[in-house]
Amino acid sequence: MNAIEVRDLRRVFRATIGTIRRRTKEVVAVDGISFDVRDGELFGLLGPNGAGKTTTVKMLTTLLIPTGGTATILGHDVVQGAGSIRPRIGFIFGGERGLYWRLSAKDNLRYFADLYHMDPDIAKRRLPELLELVGLTGREDEKVEGYSRGMRQRLHVARCLLHDPQVLFLDEPTMGLDPVGARELRQVIQNMVSQDKTVFLTTHYMFEADALCERVAVINHGQIVALDSPEGLKGHVEDLSVIEVEVFGIAPAMVDALRQMADVDTVSVEDRDQKQSLRIHSPLGSAIVPQIMQRLDGNGARVGRVTVREPTLEDAYVRLVGGEV
Amino acid sequence: MKQLSNSVRIFLGGAVLSYKALFRWFRLEPYLATKIIAPLNQILFFTLLGSFATGPDTASFYAIGNAIQLTAMSGIYGVTMSIGGERNEGTLIYLFGSPANRLLTFLGRALVHIVDGMLGVIIGLTWTGLLLGIDYSQANLSALGLTIFITTVSTSGLGLLMGCLSLVTVNVMFINNTIYFLLLVFSGANVPLAKFPVWVQQAAHLLPLTRGIQAARLIISGSTFVDVAPLLAGEALIGVVYVFVGYILFSWFEITAKRRGTLEAY
């Protein structure tokens, strides 16, 4: 049984620009995507910022109506059957907002319990259980405005689980959390799946998708460019080795020149404080290192450490999104 | 000489900044709503209420009273915000750390609101002429203009003082709203001062606007400049006192904050 079925889903945004001469601009945020998510699966949607992840989630959670295509959640259409879907799903959108800052955590949860038409007796029982689950017991009477980022995110988790939904949508849930908080949250997510809930997770952290998801769809520019298990996705880059070069201050023109080289598949650059980390994919592996060094030295770039390694899911992802991480 | 040009620069700089801040969000609709329609509505309401209370022939009493009182919209809201707003933005701390002459910075900010305030009053008086048929033919217009100017400045003086107070309280808007309405009640805009108990009348004369409104009413019904000169002098004096006290308070806050190390509170 599929919890989520998506067929050719499309969402176009029309914006009018200018006050005197008005032009309409059309942005295709989601461009005909299709996939299924099985009951009880932990499914990941991975992609860079602006790829269409959040728009997809909004359509699946009945906040946006698709411009084209169809989607069903638990057999109900997201447009026609929104009323049947809403009590059965829960969602978190990453970020600070979505809670009432002037109210306490307990009042926030009470409110959402009522919004979700929960039986008051059940709500009364579940509230302390959930506070316990997310580690907020003892602080539930404090106003949310005094909470740290991590605590707010945990309250979001409690909120979305309150009415015991069958399908959960988590949109970049660990964004902005410290590593400890993020790890704890991932643990909670795994627990959800062990309770037979279906979890649809969006993220742009590759290692997160790798660690948590059974299957991952990679999305870029509104289209799905790959859909497979993390292992399967790594297969996309089996033929490639990854050469990681530490450089200090490299010009974009130099990076482009590297990209033009024969036998270089993709080059991505990651900024880390004073230095940059170049990640070069090439089927030649260590054999291509001398050529790369020649290019870099010849142009006066200062080079640090060089390593050659096997590709990870992250590399598969980089390749799939064409290096534009 | 350099001192003078520096001073002018600080003064005008503050004025330009204030102007930009005021009009950063300039859009026709909110301006129309707040500066032209809302004041008219206030005049209409109280003039109608006044006509109901004391007869239609007394309409001009209320119309003029409210039109002049409108200067408090800029003098209080505008000026108080220009100081309290600095605090909200967190930029006050930079002002405190600068060598700029405080008084000039202070006054420069008020300049824009003074112009804005006078404009508001003139718009208000125009409405009374157009819609309520108030007769301005007897009025010495330059005396009226001077009255508007002095009253606006003195009200802004109160605004500067309120602005300083808003540095230590939480809710600037609450102060603004309350002062604005207290002025409306006790300045004689709607209630002839003679109706209040004596001690209230005395307190009312410590406020700006009280003498200014009286003067305006006299001028419009034909009094000469000489007749109202004492009132205008009194109004001007009140304004100076408020600016002075406000400035002292402002400096005191700065010194205290620096001494106690509580600048971050600002």
Next chain:
Amino acid sequence: MIANLRVIRTTFELDLKQQAVDLFMIFGVVIQPLLIAIMAIYMLSERDASRGIYVVVGSGMTGLWTSLLFRGAFNINAERFMGTLEGIVASPSALATVVIGKTLASVTLSLLSMIFSYGLASLVFRLPLSVAQPVPFLLSLLVMVPTFIAFGLLISPLMAVNLSLSGWVNALEYPMYILGGFLFPILLLPGWSNPLSYVLAPYWAARVLHATSSGVATPADVLLSWAMMLLLGILYIAASYRLFKVVLRRARVDATLSLM
């Protein structure tokens, strides 16, 4: 059904909590009406003796309207800015039920302003404050509550649909005091404005409250006012029903109204 009532009740409680400590609301619901009452008491001192209750009712109405207007304009918009509107729209509860709860909180709090004015008039000014026809008066207050809720239900989506309209709230305060005949009869207004008054429920509320408190109301008057309030209430609800649909369509279909 019961679940919806629970939503209304919880929203009511929580919004009441928040409004009661909101200085802006305290000004609009307590201080401003009191200051208006003071002015009116002095200004009307040469008119008849029942002005005590007249001013109490009138200034109370101003507090009610100010609260309905300012709060109503931000019921939906505030949720939007806080990022909580999505949570409501995606829930099984209708947006309208949340707005009803909030409006009920506003109306309840602003009835307070009538109580404060009453205290002012009796304790400070020692004015005679008897309500001549207490039963019709109280019943009129009861009829007024759902009518004002219906009005609030209209204002919120209207201001949400057109955000720039909410910039006009400052300009809409006094006109209602004027057209509603809160502190002076609409006889003073030009005849062409009367139809405007007649389609405003607050006018009928003020009319019947003034009439019953000063003792001049006939049964026909009272029933007419109640009938108009209820009729207008129904019209407001019908209009707001359409407006809520527009709000949701713009949010979900056109995506021109960001839920965030």
